[in-house]
Amino acid sequence: MGYKVVVVGATGNVGREMLNILAERQFPVDEIAALASRKSLGTEVSFGETTLKTKDLDTFDFAGWDIALFAIGSGPTKTYAPKxxxxxxxxxxxxxxxxxxxxxxLVVPEVNPEAVDGYAKRNIIANPNCSTAQMVVALKPLHDRARIKRVVVSTYQSVSGAGKEGMDELWDQTKGMYVPGQEKAPEKFTKQIAFNVIPHIDVFMEDGSTKEEWKMVAETKKIVDPKIKLTATCVRVPVFVGHSEAINIEFEEFLDEDEARDILREAPGVMVVDKREDGGYVTPVECVGDFATFISRVRQDSTIDNGLNLWCVSDNLRKGAALNAVQIAETLGKRCLNKG
Structure with missing residues (x-):
């Protein structure tokens, strides 16, 4: 016996990816519905070999459905998720x-699957920010071994994290560099994104950090350990899909880089590609379409007593969003709903 599943926001980047991943991972679906706003009513989306026509979110009756994967942003979610x-x-x-x-x-199944058990308080489970999700998959097994004191992370986040508009703007601006008369001024981003990097994601806060940076701090504490200190600098880069992170970790205990590599090789959801030679690391282009969080450049930090550096890359539309949501659904089914 399977589940009746709803994908809300099925015409967006993340919604389409949710449908793809549900099919790829053979999630036990008895019935599936694709929902979108009224302006997208009837748009066709793919679910494996099946084509679905989107239904109107505004009039949809959720009674009798088991799981709804939401990918529509905070505003509409506030209206429809409680319903x-x-x-x-x-x-x-x-x-x-x-x-x-x-x-x-707030759940990353490789890190805190037991947190799913608290879903019944409000019948809602939250998916973390894309930049947080891939990072904590790498941090948790190392934290279990040597206890993390402090993390310094710099992110290199693709434009797909800003949705279709972000991807279109990078494409249009890149074309405009070579085709006279097709120049594209910034609209989605605060400055030109083509051939540039922008150290600004989400709104600025009073202390000078951005909301994206604050999210990484708050979410890491909630998912992994509230005692971890973390500081982040989040940067948008001209890459279509795939977030990268340079992570510096200070531990309470010494952790040798070789042992850290071995721990990460055994960790769920992690793939270590770490050869000290040309090309012996993973870049965003290579991670697109993959389920794993890739770790490279693991090395000791000689400037502190118990420090490591590493490079972390993942497909943000997958592990950073759609994949993690489907993994939560899988975990929910196994631990709590007992159907599929």
């Missing part, structure tokens, strides 16, 4: 709306 939850459908939400509420689980 789905009240109808008995468990919401797995990709927006930031519920991540920081204490009675809603």
């Amino acid at each position: 789905a939850a009240a109808a008995g459908c468990v919401v797995i939400d990709n927006s930031s709306l519920y991540r920081y509420e204490p009675d809603i689980p």
